[in-house]
Amino acid sequence: NAGVMQNPRHLVRRRGQEARLRCSPMKGHSHVYWYRQLPEEGLKFMVYLQKENIIDESGMPKERFSAEFPKEGPSILRIQQVVRGDSAAYFCASSRRDPNSGDEQFFGPGTRLTVL
Amino acid sequence: GNSVTQMEGPVTLSEEAFLTINCTYTATGYPSLFWYVQYPGEGLQLLLKATKADDKGSNKGFEATYRKETTSFHLEKGSVQVSDSAVYFCARSYNNNDMRFGAGTRLTVKP
Secondary structure, three states, rough: OOOOOOOOOOEOOOOOEEEEEEOOOOOOOOOEEEEEOOOOOEEEEEEEEEEOEEEEEOOOOOOOOOOOOOOOOEEEEEOOOOOOOOOEEEEEEEOOOOOOHHOOEEOOOOOEEEOO | OOOOEEEOOOEEEEOOOOOEOOOEOOOOOEEEEEEEEOOOOOOEEEEEEEEEOEEEEEEEEEEEEEEOOOEEEEEOOOOOHHOOEEEEEEEEEOOOOOOOOOOOEEEEEEE
């Protein structure tokens, strides 16, 4: 059973460009979470999605950031008009059941975004 | 502010030394507590967890006890190995989508 897959592993963008980060959850997992890790900091929750639904986006910046988890295909974290402060590692996690079940979140290897 | 505070790193130890990484949390009620480990170039892996007061989580020689009275969940290992070199994150969660992480502690074990 493959783990959580993220691609690309490294992404370089110039200021003003768009960044698209992809996450394929583990097989059988329908709950996806995105986190951001700034240098020398811990992970900060961004958004929690189920298939075709955003459940909790309380950690998402109000502008330029969006996330989706379509019925088919990976979850996408999209950052429009990137700025240097967006440079970070973005981690995706998935779980089999809903948050109240206490199921473990399994993390992907992350996408390291560098904005020039 | 962050609801999980853990010992600042980096921590450098010799092989077979005793390890303690402190973690305290602020919370109302009774969250679940976790330690995650991040090896170079990889995502986080769950190391151990405890879901109620006085529970002890353990895995791979690491242990942590949920101390409600001191709101702590310190990570310990009696004898570290070079392969334990990684970044360790303490986290607390009321439910799975309200996971709050500490800033991480980088551990380097020298042979």
